Each structure stands twice: as structure tokens, then as C-alpha cells.
Amino acid sequence: MSQLYSMQDVLQNNGLNGSFKLVSEMGTSQPNWDYVESLCCLSVKNVSYTVSEHVGPWWDLPSFRKKWTRQILNRVSFHVDSGQIMGILGNSGSGKTTLLDAVAGRIGNSGKLLGEVFVNGRKLKAEQFQDCFSYVLQSDNLLSYLTVEETLTYTAQLALRKHSSEAIRKKVTAVMAELSLGHVAHSVIGGRIFPGISGGERRRVSIASQLLQDPKVILLDEPTTGLDSMTTNQIVVLLAELARRDRIVIVTIHHTFLAYIIHILPFSIISVFIFTSFLYWTVGMNPDPVRFVCFSAVVMVPHIVGELLTLVLLGVVQDPNMVNSGVALLNIAGIMVGSGFLRSFKQMPVVFQWLSYLTFQKYGCELLIVTEFYGLNFTCTPLAGLPGSCLMDSGNMIIDQGYPGALSRYTQDFLLLYAFLPALVILGIISFKIRDHLVRR
Structure with a gap:
């Protein structure tokens, strides 16, 4: 230490x-x-x-x-x-x-x-x-039945005994203004039995009680x-x-974010590789170590994007439950528009074709299809009486049929897929900046 x-x-x-x-x-x-x-x-x-x-x-x-x-x-x-x-x-x-x-x-x-x-x-x-x-404890030792203004006033009367009542009143008002507590001045602290101010406001009241003494x-x-x-x-x-x-x-x-990077992110990466190892080799996908690494690298992005997207929405929406629902809906919409599994790119309306470029699922799915099928050749015996039953004799044909031009965009798709990570970090910072500006106003 x-x-x-x-x-x-x-x-x-x-x-x-x-x-x-x-x-x-x-x-x-x-x-x-x-x-x-x-x-x-x-x-x-x-x-x-x-x-x-x-x-x-x-x-x-x-x-x-x-x-x-x-x-x-x-x-x-x-x-x-x-x-x-x-x-x-x-x-x-x-x-x-x-x-x-x-x-x-x-x-x-x-x-x-x-x-x-x-x-x-x-x-x-x-x-x-x-x-x-001045020491602010981790637990908020506040009386549930008192309002914010009463809590600070009684604390000031105990700590600033030599000051007049008018000086104490002005000090309490100044501290509430400094910590943006004026709008909850007459709200009760609350507790387990009955609701009161939020957890963040309780923490600010605890800090305010220490600021009374400058x-x-x-x-x-x-x-x-x-x-x-x-x-x-x-x-x-x-x-x-x-x-x-x-x-x-x-x-x-x-x-903290630093703690997340140091302690949580490495384990998240390891967990993704454990998951992909089990999935890739159990399902029996292309037994090529290089393709397995590419597959794991692609699966890694949705895992991290989900966490970053949650942070971005938390800067706009205060309710965590709504944020979780919003992230789930955005992921579903991205799969429907960008993956190409439900409807090929050519068959979608022009508006949705353009929207697909804004989804990480588009680039991830193209990478997964190319990684699995590129360079494969299939053996197919035509059935008697069914001419043309062997329509696909190579993996490249599957790629061209579902994702035209994906073979030539492999490196580009990788760069665009991983570009979502810094873009969401920047977007998260901007969303919290806007939120802070609105709160201060």
C-alpha cells in the first residue's frame, strides 16, 4: 500500500x-x-x-x-x-x-x-x-423522520454552538445550495419503513453535514x-x-472504471475464451486454430459492447431497469436488421440497409460466416430425378449468396467492429456531460 x-x-x-x-x-x-x-x-x-x-x-x-x-x-x-x-x-x-x-x-x-x-x-x-x-462514514447515519433541512440545522447547532441562529440558518442554506439539495430541503430522509430521498441525495446530506464547519x-x-x-x-x-x-x-x-479494467475486464476476456472454446469445438466448427482465435475475437465485442451500451444509456435514463430493457431491445433490433439471418441485405428496404451499417451485428455476422466457410469445398451427390439438387458446392458460394462482397471486406469488417468500442466510450462520456449540464441547470 x-x-x-x-x-x-x-x-x-x-x-x-x-x-x-x-x-x-x-x-x-x-x-x-x-x-x-x-x-x-x-x-x-x-x-x-x-x-x-x-x-x-x-x-x-x-x-x-x-x-x-x-x-x-x-x-x-x-x-x-x-x-x-x-x-x-x-x-x-x-x-x-x-x-x-x-x-x-x-x-x-x-x-x-x-x-x-x-x-x-x-x-x-x-x-x-x-x-x-472531517470524516464521512460509509454508512449514512441519518434520522429517517427528519427533513434534509432539519438534519443539517440540528447538526449545525451541535457543531457551531458559538454562532447565532441567523448565522446557522445562512450556513445551512449555503451548504444545501453548494451540494444542490435545495429542491429536497423539506423532504424527509426516509428509510426502510417509508421512502424518502434517493441514495445519492442521502450521501450528499452526509457530506453536507461535514461541510457545515468549513x-x-x-x-x-x-x-x-x-x-x-x-x-x-x-x-x-x-x-x-x-x-x-x-x-x-x-x-x-x-x-471504479480503473478497477473494472484491472480486475473485471481480464476475467471477462477469459470467460469469453472459455465459452467460445466449449462452443466452437463441441459444435464441431472448422478445426483451424487461427479461425478459432478469429471467432473468439468476434464474440468478444458483443460482450463488451453490452456493458458500454448500458453505461451510455445510464447517462440519459436514470432508471436501471429501463436501461436493461433498452439494451435488450437494441440488441434484438440489431440482430433483425444487421445480421442478415432473417432477411438478406438485398431484400431489405433501402432505409434498413443503411441502418444496418450502424449495427455491430452486421460486421460480426459477416466475420463469423467468412471465418467458418471460407475456402471449404463440399461433396454432394445429386439425387436421382432431382437435377440441380447440389446448389452449393463450396463455402465461398454460401458467403456470396448471403453476404455479397464479404470476402473482400474481412479486414475492414474487423476494424469497423472494434471501432464500436472507443465510439461507445466517447458517446458515454458525452452523455454524462450532457446529463451533468442538465442537472446543474
Whole structure:
């Protein structure tokens, strides 16, 4: 957990100018303004944390004397400047929350903690940790029967006791405006018994309760966990906006696009090859290793396109159920228009012929047919009394009959098929940009 990675491109891809750092593998009292008001940097050096437990109960002396020791953090160091957002990426149990607790001074005496935390180059003492950091827990500990405005007002009255009622009211109004909560100010939080505000709005209320004290360092434990892609994108953009306003934002992240690429995408590719291996050789298709690789490469695209198309639609439609139904309908329409299985290209109306060029199924089906039948010769014995019963004596004739010109377009079809992947990524970014613009308005 001691490696530090730059993620500047992550924010630039979202139209953000702040900087983002990523550490891989891995208190809310009134601030002490002597440390926080002029904050410009936060440094953490060589933080290590080890826990030990007895193997057995106290009455079993032989096992009780043995201890099980685990090192959760191992010499973790990082530096963050004001105006930056840093993400701590790791799987469950990798120590993300423990690192936040160590930085915030929330770790008790259950283990051995080593390391130093510096604010503006000055080492913090044990009693100064909670005065310098605001901590947003992963679980939203909000009262279901209170409205958003009541929740923030009561929190402000507890945290800002020296302020007047008018100052507290203005502060609550300003924080709700900053986090776009004005439209749900009089809505109840809600819970399991009765509905209330959405999950993303609940998370913003939790963040707002910490912003009441104007913190310069905000720690958030998995603020995007449990949220859909669109809401997650809105929370990330919100945190970047908070960092822009001369704050330091540190978050732990469990599910990210980077995590998808590193942890999920390779297994998706492997699963596709396992599926195609079983299908290809069991069905008894052309026993050529090169053709098998081409077949697997073609099948890979619909698998990834389905996920990317879901993300694109989530930027337009907020309901995940509608998005799943829409993706299924688009795939069915693409098969009917572009595959050529139900109706050949020549027999379709001109409008549908043009629409077929916009479907990845058209290029995928042409590639699969050519891969299987190219260069094959068939042995056919004409039946007595049935002249012309052997109409197809080669695979090339099947290709020309169903997909005229596909033999000459093999490489072109491959390029066009894989062009759908970056095109959907770009389209997804555009859809979320438009969505964010509409939400902000």
C-alpha cells in the first residue's frame, strides 16, 4: 500500500482541472483554525498498523499464549496539496478504511500504529487529529423522520454552538445550495419503513453535514459504494468541485472504471475464451486454430459492447431497469436488421440497409460466416430425378449468396467492429456531460 500513482487524466476526462492521486492496495468536532485556516498541504509518512489477537480463549492457556498477527498497513506514505482529490483504491479488506482511520486519528488501542501526519509541515499531536479532519462514514447515519433541512440545522447547532441562529440558518442554506439539495430541503430522509430521498441525495446530506464547519480536509469512506453509475459520476464531480474550493478531499474507492479494467475486464476476456472454446469445438466448427482465435475475437465485442451500451444509456435514463430493457431491445433490433439471418441485405428496404451499417451485428455476422466457410469445398451427390439438387458446392458460394462482397471486406469488417468500442466510450462520456449540464441547470 505504499505506492503512489498519478490520476490527472481521470479528472481531465471528466472535464475537471483539479489533480487526482491514487494509492493502490490498500471526527467532526469544531476545527482548530490555527492549523486548518491556512492549510496548504497534508503529508502522511510511513504509516503502519498491525493487529494481534490471541488464538484461543483465556481458559485454554496453550492456545491463549499464541497470538495471530496481521499487518494491515505497511509504511504507507503520501502527500496531498490543497485543491487536490486523492483516491485510495483497493479490494475489500485491503486496508482502505484503516488508512483513513489512521490519518483521522480514529484508531484506538486495539493494535500497534506507527507513522506521522503533518499539516503544513507541522506534526499533529494526538489531541489535534479530530480538529483538523472531517470524516464521512460509509454508512449514512441519518434520522429517517427528519427533513434534509432539519438534519443539517440540528447538526449545525451541535457543531457551531458559538454562532447565532441567523448565522446557522445562512450556513445551512449555503451548504444545501453548494451540494444542490435545495429542491429536497423539506423532504424527509426516509428509510426502510417509508421512502424518502434517493441514495445519492442521502450521501450528499452526509457530506453536507461535514461541510457545515468549513473543513479544509475531508475524508470519505467509499462515498460511491451502492450507487448506480450516473449517481456515482455526480458524486465524483461534486467531490472534485469541493476540492477546487481550496480543500483537500481524500476518498476510498471500491468500484471504479480503473478497477473494472484491472480486475473485471481480464476475467471477462477469459470467460469469453472459455465459452467460445466449449462452443466452437463441441459444435464441431472448422478445426483451424487461427479461425478459432478469429471467432473468439468476434464474440468478444458483443460482450463488451453490452456493458458500454448500458453505461451510455445510464447517462440519459436514470432508471436501471429501463436501461436493461433498452439494451435488450437494441440488441434484438440489431440482430433483425444487421445480421442478415432473417432477411438478406438485398431484400431489405433501402432505409434498413443503411441502418444496418450502424449495427455491430452486421460486421460480426459477416466475420463469423467468412471465418467458418471460407475456402471449404463440399461433396454432394445429386439425387436421382432431382437435377440441380447440389446448389452449393463450396463455402465461398454460401458467403456470396448471403453476404455479397464479404470476402473482400474481412479486414475492414474487423476494424469497423472494434471501432464500436472507443465510439461507445466517447458517446458515454458525452452523455454524462450532457446529463451533468442538465442537472446543474
